[in-house]
Amino acid sequence: MMVLTEYDYEGRSYFAVGAARSGAALRLYPLFEEQLAVLVRESGGDAAALTAGREPVDVPAGESAGLRPRVPCFPGHPGDALVGGFMMTHNVKVDETTPDQPTWFFKGLGDTLRLPGEPLDVPGGALAVCEEAEVVLVYVGDEETGRPRYLGYTFGNDLTDIGRFKAHNGHLSYAKLCSAGISPALHLGPPPALVTGETTIERDGTPVWKGTFTTGTDALYYDLDTITAGLFVHEALHRPGRVHYVYIGADRSSFHGGHTMLDGDRVTLDFRSHGVTLTHPLVWTAGPGR
Known part of the structure; x- marks a missing residue:
């Protein structure tokens, strides 16, 4: 690979x-x-x-x-990169309400991506924030048709205001407007079947929560090729040279483990199966309730 x-x-x-x-x-x-x-x-x-x-x-x-x-395959301008993903894709989150095609969300343009060590911004009015250890697919728009073509994958942290989503599931689009962590390494080849690792959250230099995660295509309820084809059939996403970063969903997080994150917490995602580590401090920005 x-x-x-x-x-x-x-x-x-x-x-x-x-x-x-x-x-x-x-x-x-x-x-x-x-x-x-x-x-x-x-x-x-x-x-x-x-x-x-x-x-x-x-x-x-x-x-x-x-x-x-640099962020892998980052284009010449942040406006030429689109960051989004799918939610509730993993087998551990499936229930009787699970749709045939998972919900897709828009997270931001290229400047929402953060490399290891850089802070992840949290909206000031966030209700409850969680990390999400994920595989990230990278595509580029075909020079003639604009249709996204797969390049490879990397790993990321889809930071989410899960509290806002839990309070009102129609507010997913707001809940996703946090920064996203991403590894600088692009792995060529098909997305991995199995990814395992550990999350560590530190506060003032002391670990306050640890947990394991499992992701990869074997952990998904959906066939990945089917759901990405269902997304990229839309011509609104077709633009020559546009780079797409698609987060494919996460296992359970620290929120599900009962942990509440605070301003200044330091989150480390150790994708041990693939030798990739992402560490980011969290920074609450000014906003409602601050």
Whole structure:
């Protein structure tokens, strides 16, 4: 399984092939004028085609100053990225009211995405916030038809005001208007069948809640190809070059475990099965009730 990570380094854009390893040197390949999303699509994910004609730059271990990862396949402008997802997709959440096609929600444009270490914003009037450890599918609009084409997947935290949704299930669209965490690594290939990991929530440096999660296509009640096809049939989502980040739903969260999150809490999602960790502090913004 090939993994690509895009970086800004010394004023230029690059990408690395393979998972980054702590304490190891990093080989970067320059991006010229093209977007990584387009390069992945045109190369078919072939490593030789991806790197052909690109003189690599090696960043020695311990010399990472000026090296900053980017959101995977992020377009030239945040307005050309659309962040959304499906809710109530997992087997553990199915009941007699479960519809044939899950509810889709809009979370924001590209600037709602946050890389590890960056704070996740919570609306000031939020009622009860929860983390959601999820697989995130990445698509780019076809240059001719605009129809989204699958590139690969990554991992994320779909932070949600679940209290608002529980108080009024018609307010899902409001409940989702929190920032979203995302890993910088794009995994090429089909979405994973099984993803397991652990959530840790810290307050003032002390763990206050821990729990495990399971996700991936085997955990879904729905066939993933069917529900994504049912979403992307809509021409309103067709635009050449637009990048889509689709969060496919989550297992139970700290909210279901009885935990209440507060301003300043630090949330870590350890996707142990895939060697990916996302850590974000939570920051309540000004708003109603603040």
